[in-house]
Amino acid sequence: MTLADLKPGQSASIEAIDTDAPDVLHLMVLGLVEGAAVRFKHAAIGGDPLEISLYGASISLRRDQARNFRLVGATAGE
Numbered sequence: 001m002t003l004a005d006l007k008p009g010q011s012a013s014i015e016a017i018d019t020d021a022p023d024v025l026h027l028m029v030l031g032l033v034e035g036a037a038v039r040f041k042h043a044a045i046g047g048d049p050l051e052i053s054l055y056g057a058s059i060s061l062r063r064d065q066a067r068n069f070r071l072v073g074a075t076a077g078e
Contacts, residue, residue, distance in 0.1 A: 001018035001074060003032075003052065006040035012071035013037050021068040031055050032069060 006012060014036045017024060031054050032038070041051040041058060049060045 001071050002049065003040075003061075003062045003069040003071060004050070006038075006052075006071070006074065008040055008042050010074050010076065011037060011039040012074040014069050015072040016070040018068040018070075021065075021071050023065055027059075027061060027065065027069075030059055031057070032059070038071075 001012070003012075003014075007050070014032060014034050016030065019025065019028075036054050038070060039053045041053055043050050043063075048063045050063060050066055051058055052066075053059075053062050
C-alpha cells in the first residue's frame with residue numbers, strides 16, 4: 001500500500017521511500033520520512049492533488065508523488 005492508496009480519514013506510517021524518484025527529497029524535507037505518521041484528509045475534485053496531515057500540518061502532493069511512499073499499519077477511515 002502506498003500513500004496514494006489511502007482513503008479519507010485513514011492513517012498509516014511511512015515504511016519505505018523510493019528516493020530515486022524526482023521531487024521525493026523535497027517532500028522528505030517537509031517531513032515525509034520513514035516512521036512518520038500520516039493521515040489522508042481528502043483529494044481535490046478529480047482526485048489530484050491529495051491533502052495529507054502529518055506533524056500537525058497539511059501537505060498537498062500529486063498522486064504520482066504519493067506512490068513513492070510505501071505505508072504500513074493503515075487504520076480504518078471514514
